[in-house]
Amino acid sequence: MITTFAASLNVGLRRALEDDPKVLLMGEDIGRLGGVFRVTDTLQKDFGDSRVIDTPLAESGIVGTAFGMALRGYRPVCEIQFDGFVYPAFDQIVSHVAKINFRTQGKVHAPLTIRIPFGGGIGSVEHHSESPEAYFAHTAGLRVVTPSNPADAYSMIRQAIALDDPVIFFEPKRRYWDKADVDFDALGRDAGLPLDRARVCTTGTDATVVAYGGTVATALSAAKIAAEEGHSLEVIDLRSLSPIDFDTVEESVAKTGRLIVTHEAPVFAGLGAEIAARITERCFYQLEAPVLRVGGFDIPYPPAKLEKHHLPDPDRILAAVDRSLAA
């Protein structure tokens, strides 16, 4: 059926609630309102307010109590309303959620899914457009994933909830209203690509563009324009940011010899740096040009009227492609 990204997540959460009585949702405004992006719309009505819980307005509280529930066998799915509000919960996530499995040598784990709408492009005020993925990818014990389209939104949320490791689940908010035809029944619980696998979205021969979350669509637009100009780009949607599927990226770069990584987050010490370093190690002899990064500038996320300059757009990606091809 034709569905939006947000509605696909809603179906995924609904089925997770149906399948496993230990799954519960918690967060601010997720009940009657259905979340500020309506991702949990109607779920409280159908599953009750002890499985779809409107919590007090306290992020450390949300994640900390979810952690406690997980210790008793529940599988909480927390919603953080916006990226910029996860920081009050940062201590709970990195000090406790991420470490419990290691701390107890596998005796206790924390199967939490922490959903975070992230990234910009919706013209919002400060703290509503951040890309904090690097902080979490840098933390051992956490899995970090981000779907870029409605079908992945459904299959990835299902897989994330089923996983025994804690998952930071980033939802690119400017894609919430994107539509696609998704066959939920065919996807089932475990179908779709495995959670930690990248997807080659378009194949190409001249250069590889790695993107994730909100920038996948941007990279695909760039590839379309490049094709008109006679350049063939291979676009990879990373999907999982920790772990990263370097095999898929390596395979592509071995073929194209060129790599451009794009993300909204500032480039300094961002995921692009990690990918550039790994691929340089793995593909040293195949690379025809240095790995280039196209990302946000190393500045606080700017006010809305400037975000179009800050966010990578197809033109900036294409400029990097040109530089790479000229090398």
Place this chain on the structure above:
Amino acid sequence: MPGQPDYPVQLVQPDGRRVLDPEHAALVADVGPEQLRALYEDMAITRRIDIEGTALQRQGQLGLWAPLLGQEAAQVGSAHALYPDDYVFCSYREAAVAYCRGVPPTELTRLWRGVAHHCWDPHAVNMTNPNIVVGSQGLHATGYAFAAHLDGAEIATIAYFGDGASSQGDIAEALGFAASWSAPVVFFCQNNHWAISEPVRVQSATPIARRAYGYGMPGVQVDGNDVLAVLAVTRQAVARARSGGGPSFIEALTYRMGPHTTADDPTRYRSAAETEQWARRDPIDRVRRLLEREGHWDYAFELRVTEHADEVAHQVRTATIDLPDPAPTELFDHVYTTPHPLITEQRREYTEYLTGDPDEASARPEGVPR
């Protein structure tokens, strides 16, 4: 609960009749007809500013607006209790407080239009800019108050926040620090009954003001739609802070008549009946009834207030529409106070990318204003 009245402090009833409360009435004994009219005028003007903000958003001139409709008495009453050298830490809804602090109406919308992350110069009016991360300002206010105390400055610092914010760890920690340090800070909770879609019961099983006692400071609940009562209890807390008496907590019971922000749809979570019930407690009507009852209302005054409010709203409107979009290179301004090689490089590269001209790119060093 010792020291706490079982009802909110009230000095004027919704129909404009005075309430017999000698203790609190004494705190506003000096407020005669002229000052009452001044309170009325500020409330009417800030309501007009607020309506203009919503209209400007609807017309696409603002990206967002957080209406204060219904909370005029809580904001204007408390702001009138402050001295110019007191310092205000606000959330994102205190446009009326800002107006009373002397923020030019032309500076109220910058952030909401998306051209900057701030609205006014904080030190020019001793009031911080809108703060989006809910509750964080409670700690900032406590730190500021303690620093003022260390300096020997006899001022009060006030932190405005909502009922939802009272759940944040930052507010709990602020109460703890303030009590521990006897910091001269006033915690002013505008309990407008809703944190977006969550009723106050989700945040607390007890009146929020009661928490103050657990931390060792007085907590008072006030009818937040009664401007005189709010003025009275805030004066008391401010006087206490300024004279070295330490922190206090005020919970003003009020109601957010509009949506949470212009992006919100309150019909999804609350009943029209509830909103109508609160409309009957309108804070501005109440002062008007009091003035009428006591013979201080006349048509000339009403006309003057309307004209003044229209004029201020006009200023807000034209200033907003005239705000230019920032230049792309402003991305790189003020990230640091001193030059930073990474930013300098990115500014040069991006300017070159935009203009195709390497000379223009290096013409203006970082940090030099245009």
